[in-house]
Amino acid sequence: MSKKNQISFLLIITIAGLVLLPFAIIKRPLKDWIIVFLVSCIGNTYADKFLVSKGYLKYNIRPFKNKFLIHFPFDLVHYPLLLLYYNQWTLHSKPSGLFFKLFPFIIPQVFIETVAARKTDLITWKKGWDWKHSFISLMFKFLLCRLIIAVIRKGNGDQLSLI
Secondary structure, rough: OOOHHHHHHHHHHHHHHHHHHHHHHHOOOOHHHHHHHHHHHHHHHHHHHHHHOOEOOOOOOOOOOOOOOHHHHHHHHHHHHHHHHHHHOOOOOOOOOOHHOOOOHHHHHHHHHHHHHHHHOOOOOOOOOOOOHHHHHHHHHHHHHHHHHHHHHHHOOOOOOOO
C-alpha cells in the first residue's frame, strides 16, 4: 500500500469517526458519556505515549509527527469512540456480559491493527510486541474505563445522570 493510500485511509476513517462521535456522546446520560470520552482520551494517550517512548510501538505515518509521539486519530477519535459504544452497550450488563461484550469491539480492532502492522507503515510493532499484547492491553483499558464509570455511577447512587 502506497504512502498516499495509507494517508487517505487514515483520513477517511478519522473523518468517519469524527462524524460518528457526536452521535455516541450526545445521548443520555450525557455527563457519563463525556466522562467516558475524556477518561478514554487521557488514559489511552498516556498508555500510547509510554509504549512509544519504551519502543514497543512506532507510528511512521501520523499527524503532528514532529511534535508528538502519540497517534492522535487513534488516541482521540477511534479508541474513545469504540469505548463509548462499548460503555453504552454494557450500561445495564452484569459482569459476565461486560466480559463477553468486549470481543465484538476488541477482535476487529486487533485484526485491523495486525494487518496495519504487517502490510502498512501506519504502525510498527517492536521488542516482541504482537497481536496478543494489543488484545490484552485493549481488554484491560476497556474494563478499567468501564470500572471507572461504574464507580462514578455508584457515587451517584446507581442513578443515571439526566444531563
